[in-house]
Amino acid sequence: MRLSELFHFSTHQTHYEQQGEMRGIVKVEGKEERSLILKSFRDHTFGTLTLRLGYMSLPNGVMIKVTDCDLDLPNLGLNRNPPQDYSFNFTTNDGKNRHVEIKTRYSPEYYHHDDWRSMVFEKVVDVNCDGVKGTGIAEWLYRCDTGCPVEVGSSVDQLKEPDVICETDLSAWTLRFDQSACSSSSLVGGKGCQLALLTQMTSEDFIVPKGFCLTVNVFQHHYNGNQELADKLNEIQQVSIETLGKPLEMACDEMVEAVLTSSMANETVEAIWKAAEEIFPAANDIAFAVRSSAIGEDGADLSSAGQMDTILGVKGKQS
Structure with a gap:
């Protein structure tokens, strides 16, 4: 079994939005501290960014400044009624006049905050700019005074990683989602940790599929057994400190290729299969979903959401 059969790296994903809560404490000198729980969207954008207000981005990455636009936005979509289809013209600093047509495919509505004071139309639209066609998102945000028509449940308690992990779990190669140690991001990575934390919330109305994570011990064993990875x-x-004359991107690409083409040790394969059979006695007949999970991802300092693919339909020990 090769790592390339488990993980698939994708370069087409550059944006991801995740709805959730932002929690914090407001401190004002001389005032009592106040805790905040805010419903919010977490916006992830990575790679080469071409979004810049007041500019048009060409396919080659060149940014052209917009000097004039006749889109009458203040009078467009009044009374929480955004238009389905509309058009406008704009001029760029290269002297060209351009025409844009927008046609809505569908338009789901979202409401933010417990009192529904914010309303969003998330329009998926077809765009035609002087014959060049594309697809995009047009967000229309409104103040909403109608209130929430349904009872809103209270926020769940914030899930936390374990403070203490026993020595047996610290040295384990695999951990089930329902094991406390699997809630440690330093052992199983960000995504695996989140699945384990969510498993603690399992109820009749909220079910997390059974599964397990490979720990950092498996990675360390794999790394120690492959000299090419160390090289x-x-x-x-060496490239980072400029003692080796090679582009950093090339060195990183070679490292990725070395990881993907390296073979798993038999003991690693056996450990994975043993964990699968303990949870699923008929593991050989079940199609699994395999997902990456890395240390340091999806934390306060870094988010890697959307940058990896989940591989579906992985079936059988030799797959």
Whole structure:
């Protein structure tokens, strides 16, 4: 079994939005501290960014400044009624006049906050700019005074990683979602940790599928058994401090290729299969979903959401 059969790296995903809560404490000198729980969207954008207000981005990455636009936005979509189809013209600093047509495919509505004071039309639209066609998102945000028509449940308690992990779990190669140690991001990575934390909330109305995570011990064993990986990592370090004349991107690409083409040790395969059979006695007949989970991702300092693919339909020990 090769790692390339488990993980698929994708370069087409550059944006991801995740709805959730933002929690914090407001401190004002001389005032009592106040806790805040805010419904919010977490916006992830990565890679080469071409979104810049007041500019038009060409396919080659060149940004052209917009000098004039006849879109009458203040009078468009009044009374919480955004238009289905509309058009406008704009001029760029290269002297060209351009015409844009927008046609809505569908338009789901979202409401923010417990009192529904914010309303969003998330329109999926077809765009035609001087014959060049594309697809995009047009968001229309409104103040909403109608209130929430349904009873809103209270926020769930914030889930936390375990403070103490026993030595047996610290040295384990696999951990089930329902094991406390699996809620440690330092052992199973960000995504695996989140699945384990969500498993704690399992009820009749909220079910997390059974599963397990490979721990950092498996990665360390794999790394120690493949000298090429150590050599490639050393190259990246040398490139970073400019003692090796090679582009950093090339060194990183070579490291990725080395990881993907390296073979798993038999004991690693056996550990994975043993964990699968303990949870699913008929594991050989079940199609699994395999997902990446890395240390340091999806935390306060870094988010990697949307940058990896989940591989579906992985079936059988040799797959």
